[in-house]
């Protein structure tokens with residue numbers, strides 16, 4: 566495996582760094598304070614290929630390979646994990662739509678997403694259904710030419726602001742007896758209840774609880790075939806985990822850079838704290854974790870480039886998200902009291918890196934996915 570970036574990848578990385586530094590970083594503090602997201606960035610991010618760039622050109626993408634794509638997510642995570650999160654919650658539906666949408670749905674839902682003109686969420690989790698996604702209780706009953714949707718969804722990223730979402734519901738119709746299907750639910754077309762859910766992590770990602778109460782969804786908003794939701798959502802899982810892993814690597818690198826800079830400038834006992842062996846141990850341990858996480862994350866990217874890479878993406882997601890929070894914790898320690906100060910980047914990175922080990926399958930679930938792949942026996946249920 567070759568870990569060197571090509572000259573084109575280095576050029577892209579430098580362009581992204583300039584963009585993030587000049588156009589994203591100045592916005593972060595205000596949005597963190599207000600718990601909002603600068604959606605006006607989306608069309609600009611689309612120009613770099615951040616929205617669906619991995620799709621083939623014939624499908625509206627740029628044919629970006631997964632290693633380059635990963636580099637892009639690492640840069641986003643380095644600067645702001647809320648940005649990485651909004652990019653993930655846009656790109657997973659883009660992939661699902663590209664695989665299952667009919668021509669009319671592509672025009673109405675996929676194309677505006679690729680251009681950054683609309684925003685989206687995916688709603689699987691419910692108050693009583695988390696890791697066991699197959700247990701979804703939200704119901705969609707076909708009545709005439711409409712599905713009547715009833716149920717609640719919880720922890721939905723961008724649920725608060727998304728123009729539309731892909732909602733998973735147990736479906737009842739003459740052809741479907743309770744299997745899970747996907748529905749395109751548009752807030753403008755069929756308004757539904759949405760309530761902000763404030764969390765300590767990823768404050769600018771519009772986390773919400775959604776309520777559907779006898780919501781009539783036009784029949785043409787069924788995405789794919791009735792009963793095939795699990796097949797379609799599984800397709801997006803590897804990609805989502807790859808995004809989270811690379812975002813975590815970026816955030817961990819940012820924490821390490823901040824700690825290194827602080828250690829060289831902060832003086833105690835008449836010398837920079839970087840001169841103390843115990844501070845050097847922190848920096849060395851952090852560096853080893855960042856490098857290991859990056860290696861696993863790019864290994865997953867290479868594997869995904871070859872096809873499906875469930876085990877590799879689970880390993881990358883598990884290791885990188887756990888390592889990123891450990892690194893952020895050590896970086897905060899190196900900062901002393903300043904590390905706790907609200908409004909400083911290390912405090913935000915510490916909180917946000919805690920937001921990687923639960924979504925898209927918890928650390929425990931990733932462990933069981935890896936165990937199943939290694940041993941051929943599932944210990945999940």
Ligand SMILES: Cc1cc2nc3c(=O)[nH]c(=O)nc-3n(C[C@H](O)[C@H](O)[C@H](O)COP(=O)(O)OP(=O)(O)OC[C@H]3O[C@@H](n4cnc5c(N)ncnc54)[C@H](O)[C@@H]3O)c2cc1C
Pocket residue numbers: 654686687688689690694695696697719720721722723764766767772920923924925926927928929930933944945946
């Ligand atoms: C910030 C954030 C954003 C999210 N965004 C979205 C979104 O956009 N869309 C969406 O649909 N969902 C979203 N989620 C939900 C997320 O996918 C779930 O939180 C996650 O799948 C875990 O479900 P749960 O929280 O109900 O925990 P539970 O499933 O109740 O798990 C509780 C604990 O039990 C453990 N556990 C569960 N089952 C097993 C098992 N078989 N073996 C061992 N341990 C087990 C878990 O690892 C965890 O430690 C988001 C969550 C967060 C925190």
